[in-house]
Amino acid sequence: MLMLLILALILFTLMFLAVPIAVSLGLASVIIVLIWGMPGFVLAQKMVNGIDSFPLLAVPFFILAAAIMNASGITTRIVDLLGSAMGRLRGSSGQVNIGTNLFLAGISGSSVADASATGALLIPEMKKEGYSGAFAAALTATAALLGPILPPSIPLVIYGVIAEVSIVKLFIGGYVPALMIVVALVIFVNRHARKHDLPRRGRQGGAAIWRKFRISVWAMSMPILLIIGARGGFFTITEIGAVLVVYAIFVGWVIHREFHWGDLPSILKDAGMQTANIMLVVSASSFVAYLMVVHGVPKDLSRWIQEAQLSPVAFLLMINVVLLVAGAFLDSTPATIIIVPIVLPSAVALGIDPVHFGLVVVVNLMIGLIHPPMGLNLLITQSIAKEPMGAILKESIPLLGVMLAILMLVTFIPATVLWLPGVLGM
Amino acid sequence: MSTIIVRLGDILRAVLSVIVAVALFLIVVLVFYQVIARYFTGAATPGLAESSRFLFIWLVFAGSAWLIGKGDLIAIDFFSSRMRPGAKRLLMIFIDLCTAALLIALFAYSGKLLDVVAIKRAPATGIPYGWVYMALPFFCVAGLWFIFERAVATRLFARPSGKSDSGI
Numbered sequence: 066m067l068m069l070l071i072l073a074l075i076l077f078t079l080m081f082l083a084v085p086i087a088v089s090l091g092l093a094s095v096i097i098v099l100i101w102g103m104p105g106f107v108l109a110q111k112m113v114n115g116i117d118s119f120p121l122l123a124v125p126f127f128i129l130a131a132a133i134m135n136a137s138g139i140t141t142r143i144v145d146l147l148g149s150a151m152g153r154l155r156g157s158s159g160q161v162n163i164g165t166n167l168f169l170a171g172i173s174g175s176s177v178a179d180a181s182a183t184g185a186l187l188i189p190e191m192k193k194e195g196y197s198g199a200f201a202a203a204l205t206a207t208a209a210l211l212g213p214i215l216p217p218s219i220p221l222v223i224y225g226v227i228a229e230v231s232i233v234k235l236f237i238g239g240y241v242p243a244l245m246i247v248v249a250l251v252i253f254v255n256r257h258a259r260k261h262d263l264p265r266r267g268r269q270g271g272a273a274i275w276r277k278f279r280i281s282v283w284a285m286s287m288p289i290l291l292i293i294g295a296r297g298g299f300f301t302i303t304e305i306g307a308v309l310v311v312y313a314i315f316v317g318w319v320i321h322r323e324f325h326w327g328d329l330p331s332i333l334k335d336a337g338m339q340t341a342n343i344m345l346v347v348s349a350s351s352f353v354a355y356l357m358v359v360h361g362v363p364k365d366l367s368r369w370i371q372e373a374q375l376s377p378v379a380f381l382l383m384i385n386v387v388l389l390v391a392g393a394f395l396d397s398t399p400a401t402i403i404i405v406p407i408v409l410p411s412a413v414a415l416g417i418d419p420v421h422f423g424l425v426v427v428v429n430l431m432i433g434l435i436h437p438p439m440g441l442n443l444l445i446t447q448s449i450a451k452e453p454m455g456a457i458l459k460e461s462i463p464l465l466g467v468m469l470a471i472l473m474l475v476t477f478i479p480a481t482v483l484w485l486p487g488v489l490g491m
Numbered sequence: 492m493s494t495i496i497v498r499l500g501d502i503l504r505a506v507l508s509v510i511v512a513v514a515l516f517l518i519v520v521l522v523f524y525q526v527i528a529r530y531f532t533g534a535a536t537p538g539l540a541e542s543s544r545f546l547f548i549w550l551v552f553a554g555s556a557w558l559i560g561k562g563d564l565i566a567i568d569f570f571s572s573r574m575r576p577g578a579k580r581l582l583m584i585f586i587d588l589c590t591a592a593l594l595i596a597l598f599a600y601s602g603k604l605l606d607v608v609a610i611k612r613a614p615a616t617g618i619p620y621g622w623v624y625m626a627l628p629f630f631c632v633a634g635l636w637f638i639f640e641r642a643v644a645t646r647l648f649a650r651p652s653g654k655s656d657s658g659i
Contacts, residue, residue: 083571084589085564092589095596105600106607109627116551119540125515307522330512337511341554342565
């Protein structure tokens with residue numbers, strides 16, 4: 066226990082001093098190895114083995130497919146299409162923001178990437194339409210949370226690898242929670258637009274919408290390709306990633322004609338670097354997770370839950386609190402890798418489905434992106450909106466309330482996650 | 492002296508960028524070929540999956556070394572961004588010292604690891620595991636070089652970083 070306390074103390078001290086998360090994890094592990102005289106090569110081996118996984122290859126593929134799609138102007142096309150179709154709604158740019166994040170979520174698996182892409186285009190647009198910059202920033206940060214909940218999702222891939230659960234089932238389980246978030250945000254924005262009497266812009270003709278739809282539909286059908294490939298058993302999740310990369314090149318090069326082969330090396334490099342940044346954290350977390358398991362933390366937790374006679378509802382409530390706090394201070398990747406091996410055995414022992422539990426974990430940790438002190442999505446949208454963080458936080462509170470309400474539904478109604486995989490016979 | 496160090500750093504950055512881009516390209520090709528090959532032959536090709544995994548390990552560690560050079564590893568800078576310049580300089584020195592300490596320790600540990608796996612080969616491709624695990628000491632050496640380069644080029648952060656990007 067003393068070892069784990071020292072590990073946590075060093076880890077959090079280093080992280081708060083802005084030492085990179087992977088370095089904090091690695092250095093805390095090295096200190097433990099030195100103090101307790103453990104064989105150091107095990108740390109090196111765990112770091113390499115932590116990323117030696119075929120399913121993890123899906124991560125660079127999803128990042129690369131999204132980067133190729135973005136280089137082909139997909140974000141602009143989706144904004145253009147939704148802007149035309151939703152123009153008659155009051156304060157339509159807010160709804161376009163949610164819709165764009167929904168469609169981008171089906172292409173990329175990263176909330177931060179979606180917040181940057183949609184924020185740059187839609188925050189200025191929303192301000193022009195009469196929304197406050199702070200509200201536009203808060204909404205964009207919240208709507209971008211769809212990225213890791215709707216497939217393809219990088220956090221769900223990482224959870225699937227750690228928990229040894231079907232990533233396809235996790236992906237399909239993410240659809241209903243994602244749609245719940247969309248519905249809730251659409252209603253919220255609609256009420257906000259009415260309250261502030263925002264204008265309507267008018268709708269374009271059906272022919273113009275159809276023309277824009279025909280061009281955008283290729284990119285927007287990536288999630289459908291993903292489901293068909295996964296559900297049909299044609300591909301593994303990693304293979305789907307590779308197929309999506311080839312599909313993205315096809316759409317960008319042949320359909321949109323905006324993808325240039327000369328751009329490919331820099332797109333590959335950027336996607337590779339993004340992957341390395343995430344995976345170094347996975348690599349460094351692996352030893353910490355190993356320490357937890359070797360020192361019997363999951364068993365101790367299970368024993369404590371038995372002794373305390375905790376019900377599944379009380380356990381899930383406790384997990385929600387732990388994960389919300391963890392999400393406030395830790396990046397989702399190390400939080401998933403360190404916490405999941407500790408709590409999953411207890412969850413399974415209490416009869417909680419690991420797929421359901423995976424979505425609870427991911428939705429929880431994603432909420433950390435929109436509340437202090439880290440709130441990475443808020444920091445990104447603040448830099449675009451150029452509004453004081455205090456004003457953005459004030460606008461975020463009701464949206465945070467919406468997300469917490471959805472988290473409670475996802476946590477306590479397992480069917481929100483398990484119904485769709487069940488319908489699809491999984 | 493510092494110009495030569497920065498120039499060598501630029502070459503190393505360019506090499507790492509090429510490793511990352513080529514590794515990712517090859518991984519896409521190998522996995523996509525695996526899909527096609529299975530469709531036509533109906534047979535699994537474990538060698539392709541194994542090669543992809545090993546390339547991925549090299550991608551991650553080469554890319555991570557490049558990220559150390561750019562100071563772009565994921566970090567929580569919520570509090571540090573509000574610091575005064577003097578304190579911030581001390582903090583940046585501290586961060587680089589922490590990173591260097593980790594890299595030195597990992598370099599030592601990976602030497603032992605290479606001894607342990609010296610005679611082992613991957614089951615499907617027969618690739619010696621030493622080649623795969625070599626990514627870790629390579630990451631440590633490249634990362635340490637960048638920390639040394641940054642210390643020299645910025646005189647321990649006394650002047651703005653002489654960051655350069657020789658990306659491809």
